[in-house]
Amino acid sequence: MSEVQPDPRGAPAPAVSARGLRKVYGDVVALARLELDVWPGEFFTLLGPSGSGKTTTLRLIAGFERPDAGGVALDGVDVTSRPPYQRDVNTVFQDYALFPHMTIAENVAYGLMVNGVGRRARAARAAEALRLVQLAELGARKPIQLSGGQRQRVALARALVNRPRVLLLDEPLGALDLKLRQDMQLELKRIQRELSEDVTFVYVTHDQDEALTMSDRIAVFSTGRIEQVGTPREIYERPANEFVAGFVGTSNVVARDGRRCTVRPEKIRLLPPDAAAPDGELSELGVVREVVYLGATTRYVVALDNGETLVAMRQNDESEDGAASEERGRRVRLAWRAQHMTAVDGFAAADAQREHEEVPQ
């Protein structure tokens, strides 16, 4: 699906590149001819539902699995046939995979030890890595004595201590509760900034908010292929197809001029039914079917007169403004700007993508 995109910073070769990657388990095609380029220093996210092939992609990059076809290159060097210990990548595992019989300091220093780094240098670099994740004082503990969030940080420090070119993260925040997860998202961004431009992050998640929060670019996966690659803004504002529109955000699909189009809920304004449609805007009449109060925002599910359904979202910043007219069963006029509408039928997807890439950011 995705074409090879030029590196914005002009690096000689992608930090990670996958060419025609294919992986089959029994009669399940986990990956079908995957093409992917990740540029040095990027925070690149593989986003998709479970079983979409994102973790398989990560495991192929790390070397835990061998592809059935195609290859993986790191910095332009083909590593397809190399075992994991001969690849300059390190992984943060979903279950952390800390060695239970070693202390935290020993866990972090493990990569240095097996690579023959001397005892003193090892201790110094392990301590430095633990400082980076703000656990400097816990080196003597065993993994079982740490909380989930602390184990997560240790796993991160252990993966970073070898100073890999590429850091792979397999749903590293999946086991944490929401608050901790949000803190760690910002923490990860801080750590990446602190590590200079050199370390490339490849991050696997099924959480669209996480992907939008952290990524420089996102690849959206579905059933073993990439549906779209782009910045969070591109993915959200210009979804290439209905799958992307629905997986990242709310799928608000309507038919217009014989094409399937999507418009994001927060772009839709609710007006009184007798109000005239503003110039240059599209508008539809309908009935409010459902009102969901979400704290900062309120969601309105509106059944249009033409039989379609649209979701509109509004900030709860104006309490006096016509609350009565927005209750369930009321007739409303929905209005949105033409440029907020994106065609998402398969045929138009490539168009939308190409058209958008020409626009300078």
Add this chain to the structure above:
Amino acid sequence: MARVALRVWVALIVLFLLFPILLIALYAFNESNVQSWPLPGLSTKWFASTFHNEAMRQALWLSVRAALIATTIAIVLGSMAAFAVHRFRFFGRETVSFLLVLPLALPGIITGMALNSFFAWGTVDFSLTTIVIGHATFCIVTVYNNALARLRRTQTSLVEASMDLGADGWQTFRHVTLPMVATALVAGGLLAFALSFDEVIVTTFTAGAQNTLPLWIFGNIRLGQQLPQVNVVVLMVIVVTIVPVTLAQRLTRDTGVLRTGTGRGRADASTHAAVAAEPAP
């Protein structure tokens, strides 16, 4: 009320199980060489005479050597088999697994007879070697079961993490896999030692004219000879077997196996079976 009844019931069961052993322990201190009740008096004189009994000492020494060698073989072969079955998918893997566990289920008399016929057919003279071979058949299982159970409840990501951090296959085995299963191997070895040390049936068919300690006890009881010394020896055997079994249970209880919130590597905690200290695979 129900609680009291339950406690009494449990106490009765424990008494039923332990009373004969207590009786033997008491008889070991019997002053007389006739087992009659009440005991005419208490004495430790049988201990000295037992330790000076040359036949007993030879039997004890044979038993200790047989158990040590059988345990060593069991630890080496049992752990290797467990690693292979756990790590690789090969043709006949299930069969190998089944055949390894079979001696545990097979009546000892069948194992013993089969080995006996085999040695006769191959004109192999009975010796320490034949005893050790007989014992190794069931000792390997205990180590194999323990090691495999431990491997199965160890996160697979640990091995991957090690390789990912730059360790090759051998380094990963040395620094991660082996330490993870070490206590299981020791526990399996201790159980193997205990099993070998008091084995009678298979030994009967593979020892020929030699006497291991259990055979010596068995022979003396059958002939009604040296009963006070037998009591002393039995008490000794009980102590020698209880120690490794208790240690084995200790070792398999606190494994430090990490359980993360993702639910992987979760294992059931039933580590109390006497023969297989870890849940059997």
